[in-house]
Amino acid sequence: MALDLLTFGEALVEVMRTKVGHPLDRPELFTGPYPSGAPFIFAAQAARLGAKVGAIGAVGADAFGKCLRDQLIADQVDVRGLYTLEGYTTGVAFVAYNPDGSRDFVFHARHAAAGQLNSSMLTANMFEGLKCLHIMGSTLSIHEQALQMGLQALTMAQQVGAKISFDPNLRPQLLPPEQACIAFQPFVAAADVLLPTAHEAMLLTGTHTADQAIAALLASKEGRCVILTEGADGCTVYQNGTAPFKVPGFPVEEVDPTGAGDCFDAGFLTRWLAGDSPETAARFANACGALAVTAMGPMAGARVHVEVEAFLVAQC
Numbered sequence: 615m616a617l618d619l620l621t622f623g624e625a626l627v628e629v630m631r632t633k634v635g636h637p638l639d640r641p642e643l644f645t646g647p648y649p650s651g652a653p654f655i656f657a658a659q660a661a662r663l664g665a666k667v668g669a670i671g672a673v674g675a676d677a678f679g680k681c682l683r684d685q686l687i688a689d690q691v692d693v694r695g696l697y698t699l700e701g702y703t704t705g706v707a708f709v710a711y712n713p714d715g716s717r718d719f720v721f722h723a724r725h726a727a728a729g730q731l732n733s734s735m736l737t738a739n740m741f742e743g744l745k746c747l748h749i750m751g752s753t754l755s756i757h758e759q760a761l762q763m764g765l766q767a768l769t770m771a772q773q774v775g776a777k778i779s780f781d782p783n784l785r786p787q788l789l790p791p792e793q794a795c796i797a798f799q800p801f802v803a804a805a806d807v808l809l810p811t812a813h814e815a816m817l818l819t820g821t822h823t824a825d826q827a828i829a830a831l832l833a834s835k836e837g838r839c840v841i842l843t844e845g846a847d848g849c850t851v852y853q854n855g856t857a858p859f860k861v862p863g864f865p866v867e868e869v870d871p872t873g874a875g876d877c878f879d880a881g882f883l884t885r886w887l888a889g890d891s892p893e894t895a896a897r898f899a900n901a902c903g904a905l906a907v908t909a910m911g912p913m914a915g916a917r918v919h920v921e922v923e924a925f926l927v928a929q930c
C-alpha cells in the first residue's frame with residue numbers, strides 16, 4: 615500500500631502529573647501511560663484525518679510498547695516500521711506542568727528502544743509510491759545515528775519523487791542550536807514545506823528578523839511553502855509571488871499542550887496533499903492544533919476529519 619505520509623523517530627509513552635504545580639523531584643500522583651512521541655502523535659492525527667500514514671521507530675517487548683502499538687493499530691497507522699527490540703524497554707517521558715504554562719520533562723529515551731534509531735530500520739517498500747516524507751528536527755537531534763537515518767530517509771524519499779516536509783522542532787537540551795543549524799541544512803534545503811517558528815527560522819538562516827529569514831527560505835527553493843507557526847496565535851503562510859497570509863488561531867480551554875504542533879503539522883499536510891490551498895490547509899491545521907490541547911494525553915485531542923470540520927463551522 616502506497617503511503618501518503620511517512621515519518622520516523624522516537625516512540626514513547628508519557629506519564630504525567632495529575633495537577634499543575636507538582637514538580638518531578640518529589641512524591642506526587644501521576645497518570646498514564648499515554649501513547650506519545652512526536653512522530654507518532656503526528657502519524658495518529660494524520661491517520662485519523664484519513665491519510666495513509668506510516669511511522670518508523672522502536673519499542674520494547676513490554677506493556678508500554680503494547681500501549682503505543684495498540685493505539686497506532688487502532689488508528690490504522692502502518693506499523694510495518696515499528697520494531698520491537700529485545701533487551702530494551704520502551705521510552706518514557708515523565709511530565710510536570712508548571713503554573714506559568716511551561717513543562718518539565720524527565721526522559722528515558724536515549725538508552726531505551728526509542729534511542730536505537732538507525733538507517734537499517736528504513737526499507738524500500740515503505741517508500742514505494744510515497745507522497746510526502748515528514749521529518750522532525752527533534753528526532754535528528756537524538757544522536758548521530760538518528761541524523762544519518764534522517765539523511766538516508768531523505769535520499770530514499772527524493773529517489774521516489776516524494777515531497778519533503780520539515781519541522782525544525784529545535785530542542786537545545788538534545789543538540790545545541792549552533793550545531794543543529796549545521797546538521798539541519800540538508801533538510802532545510804530539500805523541504806517543499808517548512809514549518810518553523812520565527813525563532814527557528816532566524817536561527818536556521820543566520821538572520822536577525824523573521825522577515826529576513828522568510829525571504830532567505832523562500833529564495834533558496836522554488837515553489838516552497840513556509841508556514842510560520844505562532845502557537846495559540848495561529849500561523850502565517852508564505853509563498854513566492856503572493857502576499858503573506860495570516861491565519862488566526864482558535865481560542866480553546868487548554869488541558870494538555872503536548873502534541874499540538876504535531877497535530878498542526880498533520881492537519882496541514884493532509885489537506886495540502888489533498889489539494890487544498892496553503893491558506894485553507896493552514897486554517898484546518900490551526901483547528902487540529904487547537905483541538906489537540908483540549909484533552910489529557912498527547913494523542914487524545916487528535917480528532918477525525920468530520921470533528922475538525924464541525925469545529926471549523928462552529929467558529930464562523
